[in-house]
Every structure is written in structure tokens, then in C-alpha cells.
Amino acid sequence: MKYKNKSFVRVVKFLVSGGSAALVEYLVFLLLHYMQVDLLMANSLSFISGFLVSFTLNRAWVFSSKDAVPKQLLIYATLAVANLIFSNVAIWLLVNELSLLSPYAKIITMGTIACWNYFLYSRYIFKKETTKDHPGIVEKINDTNKKKIAIFTGYFLPHLGGVERYVDKLSKSLKMLGYDIVIVTSNEANMPNFEDKETYSIYRLPILNVAKNRYPIPRVNKEYKALIKGIENEKIDYFLVNTRFHLTSLVGGRMAKRLNKPSILLEHGTGHFSVDNKLLDFFGAIYEHILSYILKKYITKYYGVSKNCNKWLRHFSVSASGVFYNAISKSDKDKVKTLYDSRYSKDVIVITYAGRLIKEKGILNLIEAYSRVRRSTGDIPLRLVIAGDGELMGYIKERYIDNKVIDILGRLDFDHVMSLYKRTDIFVYPSLYPEGLPTSILEAGLMKCAIIATPKGGTEEVIIDDNHGIIVDGSIDSLYNAMLRYIGDEDKRRNSASSVCNRIETVFEWDSVAQKVDSVLNGLNKDSNNDKR
Numbered sequence: 001m002k003y004k005n006k007s008f009v010r011v012v013k014f015l016v017s018g019g020s021a022a023l024v025e026y027l028v029f030l031l032l033h034y035m036q037v038d039l040l041m042a043n044s045l046s047f048i049s050g051f052l053v054s055f056t057l058n059r060a061w062v063f064s065s066k067d068a069v070p071k072q073l074l075i076y077a078t079l080a081v082a083n084l085i086f087s088n089v090a091i092w093l094l095v096n097e098l099s100l101l102s103p104y105a106k107i108i109t110m111g112t113i114a115c116w117n118y119f120l121y122s123r124y125i126f127k128k129e130t131t132k133d134h135p136g137i138v139e140k141i142n143d144t145n146k147k148k149i150a151i152f153t154g155y156f157l158p159h160l161g162g163v164e165r166y167v168d169k170l171s172k173s174l175k176m177l178g179y180d181i182v183i184v185t186s187n188e189a190n191m192p193n194f195e196d197k198e199t200y201s202i203y204r205l206p207i208l209n210v211a212k213n214r215y216p217i218p219r220v221n222k223e224y225k226a227l228i229k230g231i232e233n234e235k236i237d238y239f240l241v242n243t244r245f246h247l248t249s250l251v252g253g254r255m256a257k258r259l260n261k262p263s264i265l266l267e268h269g270t271g272h273f274s275v276d277n278k279l280l281d282f283f284g285a286i287y288e289h290i291l292s293y294i295l296k297k298y299i300t301k302y303y304g305v306s307k308n309c310n311k312w313l314r315h316f317s318v319s320a321s322g323v324f325y326n327a328i329s330k331s332d333k334d335k336v337k338t339l340y341d342s343r344y345s346k347d348v349i350v351i352t353y354a355g356r357l358i359k360e361k362g363i364l365n366l367i368e369a370y371s372r373v374r375r376s377t378g379d380i381p382l383r384l385v386i387a388g389d390g391e392l393m394g395y396i397k398e399r400y401i402d403n404k405v406i407d408i409l410g411r412l413d414f415d416h417v418m419s420l421y422k423r424t425d426i427f428v429y430p431s432l433y434p435e436g437l438p439t440s441i442l443e444a445g446l447m448k449c450a451i452i453a454t455p456k457g458g459t460e461e462v463i464i465d466d467n468h469g470i471i472v473d474g475s476i477d478s479l480y481n482a483m484l485r486y487i488g489d490e491d492k493r494r495n496s497a498s499s500v501c502n503r504i505e506t507v508f509e510w511d512s513v514a515q516k517v518d519s520v521l522n523g524l525n526k527d528s529n530n531d532k533r
Helices: 006-034 039-062 069-096 102-125 162-176 222-232 247-258 278-295 307-314 331-335 363-377 393-400 414-423 439-446 476-488 490-507 510-532
Strands: 147-152 179-186 194-196 201-205 238-242 263-267 301-304 349-354 382-387 406-410 426-429 450-453
Touching: 006 039, 006 102, 039 069, 069 102, 069 278, 147 162, 147 247, 162 179, 162 238, 162 439, 162 510, 179 247, 201 222, 222 247, 238 247, 238 510, 247 263, 247 278, 263 307, 301 307, 301 510, 331 414, 331 439, 349 363, 349 414, 349 439, 363 382, 363 393, 363 476, 382 414, 393 406, 414 439, 426 439, 426 476, 439 450, 439 490, 450 476, 450 490, 476 490
Parallel strands: 147 179, 147 238, 179 201, 238 263, 263 301, 349 382, 349 426, 382 406, 426 450
Antiparallel strands: 194 201
16 A cells, blocks of 8 residues: 555554564563563663664664764664663652553553654654755844843743853843843743743743753643744744753754744853763763754854853864853842841851752762861851752751751842852852852852852852962862861951952953843844845
8 A cells, every 4th residue: 555645654664663673672671571680671681672673673764864874873872871761760660669560561661762752763863854954044133122032041040050040140131231031941840831020031841740850851742832832923033042951952942943043052061961870971971962963953153151161162062152251240249138147246257158959069078078177176166057959958957957057048049148148258169060150159259258169160260369269179178178278367368358359340240241142142143144145
């Protein structure tokens, strides 16, 4: 029988191909299962068997792809790794939490993976390119006074993080320059999917519940499609996407390309995304490279929030066009209230950490180093203040909630954080995370805190020498020694705080950053008009 509908024929071929691969995978799984091989090992080995059969049939028969095998195999393997991780997690939960028999759990898992595989195979991996895949970068944008920019970010306020605060502050500064702002983010906190605020409109895309606090994955349903259509109807002039590794960047980049509008990717990191697991980090790095490669098809220009971010982009064979620094507003300093002055007497040296309470941020090393400092300094009045929230909050509270020289304040809003910095003598940021340019360092420096920090991201672009702060490697010993230096030398502490404050006010100010962004966007317009001619 000859089908006129090629899509239908391809679906049938995909089902036959998938069925063949699934049969191989399932038979290998059953064989290993009845040989009493470990559940996850059996699942992994059977998965690899099915993967080899599936790649061969899909490439040669279902999609008849002629693209280079190594390129497709790498992308296909990355998807397979993601599927394998999902498969192992899902099958473990189904067997151990829902008490399903292993063979039935395997069928459910395989069926779920097959559904999203077809979409990804046809749209990305084995896609046949046409002239529509390579339109001109930009079209002439209407020369109106009111320009509209869509800013895509994996998370946004009230989610706590440096990228979220960067987007908020940049949006407010661009608003002052006459831009209309549309924020597109993930709905990880079950908030309204659309809000029209005074400064910006916010579209919150639905996401899957899997790892939603670490890595938001869009849930492509009717709500998602309606929101995407609403964003497209906003008549956006420019697109700015934040970070390479969030899928919201891919959504924004593809939309910009589809609408023939210029797009800028703003890099906030200086290292691979980490979950503190060597095996998962290894596969995560492969995934980052694949996603970064795909994004190159859609992004017009790349920028970083620090020079070190631009250096990191070279790791992905990307040449950045410049820096849009993370920044502060000098006026924020004048609005800060004295909420903590009465809480800590003047003779107490207040040492503060503000940020997420996760292992990668170095908070546990700081607490241990501080405990050693306390034992070494005798009667000198000290107080370690911890502001923030995260997966270590329960652990830290359980161990230190009754400690009279450690205060655990939890998550604070901006006004309370700035007020805390105003009373802080020493701000410590021991992060081992691949930072861009930590907002907390800029805010603490603005409030004249002496700073101890690791050289992550653009930190050394703020702390340029020993007169502006102390750079440490994040180890307990380095943190211990740095705190002792500042505790024992009040003049050095005060001079360092003054120097870093002056540098931040001079170099890292939101008004100048927004004006630079505006200049770059106007340049994209001119480039587009020249291309048209």
C-alpha cells in the first residue's frame, strides 16, 4: 500500500524501528533480570543495546538522514544519556515506591521515552534542512520610540539567585531608557502564568516536576503553546537570553530566529553546571556542549557578565562581542535602613554570608573555618550571620540553631539583605560554583564590607588586588587565615572596604550597563539595515 501522507509513513516506520529496538532492549533486560543482575545495571545494559539498534534504524531507514554520522551520534548519545538517567530514576521509583513488577515498570518507562524521542528525532537530530532553516539574521525593525525586548531566564524572582536579580535590575534600567520589557521564565512556584507589572510583563512557562528546582524542563502542553503564541504576539524587537544551559534560552533563541529578530545570549557562568556528582557532571558537560552547539544556529551575538565569562565561552568555540557587567545602583545605598544595628552591638565583629545554602557555595567550609577562628581569638566578640535558603538549610539548622555565635536568618528580601550588609564588617563568599559575577559581592562592597572571596567568575575584576579584598581558594585553612587577618587588623579591614566600594561605584553601575546594552541593540538595527541594502 502506498501512502500519500509522508508524515504518516514516517510515523509507521518510527513505530516499527522503535518496536524493534524496544524488543531488543526488553529481551536483554529480561535475560539479565532472570540472571539476577542488579536492577539498574540490567536496565543500563539493555538500554545501550536498544540505543545501538535504534540509532542505526532511525538514521538509515526512518529519517534517511545524510548528515555526518559523528555529529548525529554525539547528539543522539547525549539524548540517550538523558533518557538513561530518566529511565533509571523512573524504573527505581516505579519498582520501589509504587511496588510495580520490574517488567511492567520497564514497559511504562520505555513508552514514555518513545513519545518524546519521536519529537526530538524529527525536529532536531535527523531534521532535513531547507532554505527556511537559514533566513537572514534580522529584519528591519520599526523605528519607533518604544522598543520592546524579551528577556528569557530559567528562573526569575521570587526565586533566589544572581541571574534573577540581574534580570530584574537590568530590566528596570532599560525601562528608564524607554524600553518595554517582557520577561519569559519558568513557573517553578505555581504562580500566575502571566502578570502585567509596572516595570515588566512576565510569562511563566509550565515545567515538569522533575528536578524543577535545579533544572526547569518546559512542559509542552496547551498552556505552554498558548503562552508562546502570546509572547509572539507581543511584537518583540529584540531577544536577550540568559545562560547557555537552560532550555528557556533555546526557546528564546528559536523564537527570535522564527520571527527574524536579533538575539543576544548573555553568559553568566565560568564553568560547567555541576550537581556534585562526577558521573552526572560528566554527562552534564556533554549535554552542555550539545545545547551550546544547537544555540549557535539561533543566536546573533554573545556577551558575558564578566570577562571571565567570555573566556569560558571560548571553551564552546564561541567568540563574545563584549561584557554587560553585573552591577549595582548607587542610589540603593542611600535607601538602606538600619534594621540590624540594634541587634549586634558596635563591639561585635559581624561576619556575613548571603547566598544559596548548597554545598557548591562553600558554606560548610566557612562554618568550619569560623569555628576554628572562634577557638583562636579568645574573647574577641564575633558573630557569623548566614542569610539564604537551600538544600543544606535543614542540616545547618539542626547542627547550629542553638549556637549563640552563629545566626541563621533564612531567606531575606533585598531591603533586609542590604541592611544586613550595612552592619556587616566582613563579607565572606567562599563559592566553588562556576559564577559569573556574584551580585552579593557587589552589594556587600557597595555597603563597605571588607570582602573575602574565591576567584570564581568575575570576582577578581572587582577585587583587583590585596587593597580591595582577600582572594582565597575556598579551603577551610584559607578562609580561617583570611578571617584572622581582617579580625586582627581593623585599619586594613576599613581601608579595603572603602577601596572596593569606590571601585564598584565607578565601574559596576546599572545606568552605564543599560546604556551599553541600548547602544548594542541600536547597532544591531544598523547592521540589519546595511544588510538589507
